[in-house]
Amino acid sequence: MKVQRLQILDDDGKLLNPDLEPNIPKETLIRALETMVQVRLLDEKGIRLQRQGKVTFHIFTKGQEAHVAAALALSDDDWVYPAYREHGIALFRGFSLEDLVNHLFANIKDKEKGRRLPGLFGSLKHNFVNPSAPIGTQIIQAAGTAYAMKMQKEEKVTAVFFGDGASSSNDFHSGLNFGGVTKSPVIFICQNNQWAISVPFRRQTAAENIVDRAKGYGIEGIQIDGNDFLAFYTAVKQARERALRGEGPTLIESITYRVTPHTSSDDPKAYRSEEEVKKWEQKDPIKRFKNYLIGKKYISEKDYEKMVERNSELLDELIDKAETLPKPGLSTLFDDVFETIPPYLLEEKEELLEFYKEA
Amino acid sequence: MVETNMVGAINMALREEMERDESVVVLGEDVGKDGGVFKVTAGLIDKFGPERILDTPLNESGIIGFAVGMALKGMRPVAEIQFIDFIWPAADQIISEAAKFRYRSGGEFTVPMVIRSPYGGGVKGAHYHSQSPESIFAHTAGIKIAVPSNPYEAKGLLLSAIRDPDPVLFMEPKRIYRAFTQEVPEGEYTIPLGEADVVREGSDVTLVSYGSMLHVTLDAALMAEEQHGISCEVINLRSIVPLDIETIGRSVTKTGRFISVSEAPRTAGFSAELSALVAERWIEYMESPIFRVTGYDTPFPMILESQYLPTPERVLAKIVESYNY
Numbered sequence: 001m002k003v004q005r006l007q008i009l010d011d012d013g014k015l016l017n018p019d020l021e022p023n024i025p026k027e028t029l030i031r032a033l034e035t036m037v038q039v040r041l042l043d044e045k046g047i048r049l050q051r052q053g054k055v056t057f058h059i060f061t062k063g064q065e066a067h068v069a070a071a072l073a074l075s076d077d078d079w080v081y082p083a084y085r086e087h088g089i090a091l092f093r094g095f096s097l098e099d100l101v102n103h104l105f106a107n108i109k110d111k112e113k114g115r116r117l118p119g120l121f122g123s124l125k126h127n128f129v130n131p132s133a134p135i136g137t138q139i140i141q142a143a144g145t146a147y148a149m150k151m152q153k154e155e156k157v158t159a160v161f162f163g164d165g166a167s168s169s170n171d172f173h174s175g176l177n178f179g180g181v182t183k184s185p186v187i188f189i190c191q192n193n194q195w196a197i198s199v200p201f202r203r204q205t206a207a208e209n210i211v212d213r214a215k216g217y218g219i220e221g222i223q224i225d226g227n228d229f230l231a232f233y234t235a236v237k238q239a240r241e242r243a244l245r246g247e248g249p250t251l252i253e254s255i256t257y258r259v260t261p262h263t264s265s266d267d268p269k270a271y272r273s274e275e276e277v278k279k280w281e282q283k284d285p286i287k288r289f290k291n292y293l294i295g296k297k298y299i300s301e302k303d304y305e306k307m308v309e310r311n312s313e314l315l316d317e318l319i320d321k322a323e324t325l326p327k328p329g330l331s332t333l334f335d336d337v338f339e340t341i342p343p344y345l346l347e348e349k350e351e352l353l354e355f356y357k358e359a
Numbered sequence: 360m361v362e363t364n365m366v367g368a369i370n371m372a373l374r375e376e377m378e379r380d381e382s383v384v385v386l387g388e389d390v391g392k393d394g395g396v397f398k399v400t401a402g403l404i405d406k407f408g409p410e411r412i413l414d415t416p417l418n419e420s421g422i423i424g425f426a427v428g429m430a431l432k433g434m435r436p437v438a439e440i441q442f443i444d445f446i447w448p449a450a451d452q453i454i455s456e457a458a459k460f461r462y463r464s465g466g467e468f469t470v471p472m473v474i475r476s477p478y479g480g481g482v483k484g485a486h487y488h489s490q491s492p493e494s495i496f497a498h499t500a501g502i503k504i505a506v507p508s509n510p511y512e513a514k515g516l517l518l519s520a521i522r523d524p525d526p527v528l529f530m531e532p533k534r535i536y537r538a539f540t541q542e543v544p545e546g547e548y549t550i551p552l553g554e555a556d557v558v559r560e561g562s563d564v565t566l567v568s569y570g571s572m573l574h575v576t577l578d579a580a581l582m583a584e585e586q587h588g589i590s591c592e593v594i595n596l597r598s599i600v601p602l603d604i605e606t607i608g609r610s611v612t613k614t615g616r617f618i619s620v621s622e623a624p625r626t627a628g629f630s631a632e633l634s635a636l637v638a639e640r641w642i643e644y645m646e647s648p649i650f651r652v653t654g655y656d657t658p659f660p661m662i663l664e665s666q667y668l669p670t671p672e673r674v675l676a677k678i679v680e681s682y683n684y
């Protein structure tokens with residue numbers, strides 16, 4: 001099926017179609033750019049920390065920062081289920097960089113108590129759901145959350161992110177099917193970055209596009225240039241309006257590219273060419289969005305450089321601080337298994353504490 | 360003979376068996392060009408092509424259900440689940456299907472397939488790259504479970520698993536995938552499923568383990584000898600279904616003391632089964648309580664994983680407690 005792909009900015013950040021330009025306040029746009037810059041910097045510093053053995057793991061976001069647009073198009077009260085490359089949504093909603101850095105270090109201030117791979121975090125306060133690692137599970141959950149919003153008569157929607165690989169999961173089917181049948185206010189956002197570790201998109205489905213599948217579930221679908229901030233914003237905003245009008249879910253297929261390895265554990269040399277990566281680097285979402293803002297005279301190149309520098313320094317300070325903090329104590333192992341610890345678990349806890357006290 | 364680690368030994372087993380038997384097919388996520396995220400299937404696609412080394416969509420119930428269908432039709436699929444933590448979407452296909460076909464059809468339809476999957480902690484993989492869910496499958500009638508503890512065993516057990524007429528879950532202790540090398544014979548040899556190995560003889564305490572915990576157990580046995588003069592017999596199960604209970608019996612009737620070591624959570628873990636079996640059969644021989652050293656009944660942590668997992672010191676403490684009882 002041939003589909004139209006929504007694109008508003010060209011690869012250099014010039015307006016392709018001025019009629020489609022959304023009306024977003026200047027300050028909001030600049031804050032969005034700053035969030036994208038922070039996400040990029042976290043990526044650069046995060047992998048370095050992993051290579052130095054200071055954090056256990058790193059998951060990349062580079063090239064997919066346009067997802068921040070969804071945070072602008074949604075209300076802060078809307079729920080977002082991230083996959084694991086959507087840190088920008090949490091940051092834009094006010095999740096602090098300090099909290100995020102402490103999480104990466106899995107130190108005593110990490111809300112996840114040093115239990116999760118760095119990058120797998122959530123925040124109830126920011127309606128940003130704690131992610132799993134099993135791929136796809138969040139897709140059906142998002143449909144359920146959206147249904148709850150409808151039942152509770154709240155003017156809210158739920159948006160859920162997932163990858164092209166996840167579109168093969170059982171829960172993708174369940175999610176789109178349940179969402180469609182219940183006409184729940186849910187937005188399915190597939191970040192089709194062309195790869196699921198080493199498996200190319202072509203091996204996930206024989207369908208030409210992921211968005212083609214919307215029809216089979218009786219829901220709305222739209223494909224966008226996922227590296228185009230304005231297209232991303234526009235698609236999510238329209239999907240949100242439809243959802244709030246009671247018209248049900250939308251599947252947004254965002255065409256993007258994972259320009260990095262899958263995670264710190266991956267080496268893409270085994271399975272893909274450098275040229276392909278280079279080609280996609282031309283479509284860098286930060287470059288395009290920055291150029292758009294420069295074109296509008298909202299910022300200058302110099303402002304941008306300062307923005308990068310300022311955030312880089314800030315992050316370095318936060319990293320230095322986070323590094324010195326101790327790791328969560330032994331007894332936290334048994335916290336949060338249940339609301340109150342049952343006797344058998346208390347016994348295990350005492351056994352462990354006793355053992356390591358002696359040792 | 361080839362000096363290789365466990366990854367190399369499994370790769371060798373797959374390669375040789377695919378050469379020998381055209382019905383053997385490998386399928387899973389990233390098993391092709393990438394050679395698997397742990398490189399266990401590295402190079403196989405070059406030799407056998409993308410039809411026999413099938414990179415699948417990201418869907419575990421698909422991988423297993425597809426393999427069940429192939430096995431029913433006379434193929435010998437070896438399905439890879441990238442981490443055993445991601446096996447649950449396939450639970451239905453394993454528990455309700457692969458493990459039930461023979462019985463529900465009166466022996467007419469059979470599913471000779473292998474599910475290979477890395478399991479276990481010790482790699483800072485946190486909740487979902489660390490678990491050890493063998494007891495859930497041991498609780499499922501109709502599927503065998505093998506767990507190698509070294510390269511030599513990995514090859515011999517995998518060949519048995521592929522040739523077995525029934526489904527076999529082959530759990531690979533990823534923590535020791537590359538921890539050490541060993542001489543592994545080229546060509547055919549098998550280690551039967553259901554035969555344990557006494558890896559250290561001793562007279563005071565019987566220790567039973569499998570997979571990566573075997574090494575923790577052996578370290579503890581050595582410490583017990585050196586620091587306390589306690590002589591431990593160590594049994595490596597190699598397969599937990601079927602279980603070689605005779606070898607355990609021969610040992611506990613001699614030592615009168617029994618400790619099993621497994622890294623899974625304590626409650627209803629495979630160690631609980633071992634304790635029960637020993638208690639039922641040989642309680643009158645026992646000179647101390649039947650003990651187990653296990654993980655805790657919490658989700659798998661990250662920062663605290665070395666405290667969560669059994670260590671030689673934790674096993675040693677139990678050995679001493681048992682001995683001095």
Ligand SMILES: Cc1ncc(C[n+]2csc(CCOP(=O)(O)OP(=O)(O)O)c2C)c(N)n1
Nearest residue numbers: 133134135163164165166195196197388445
């Ligand atoms: C159920 C499940 N199977 C396998 C994995 C291992 N795994 C982690 S990420 C990944 C690829 C995901 O690809 P995609 O959904 O496209 O997301 P991307 O990483 O490209 O953003 C795989 C196979 C997993 N986490 N969960």
Ligand SMILES: [Mg+2]
Nearest residue numbers: 163164195196
């Ligand atoms: Mg992908």
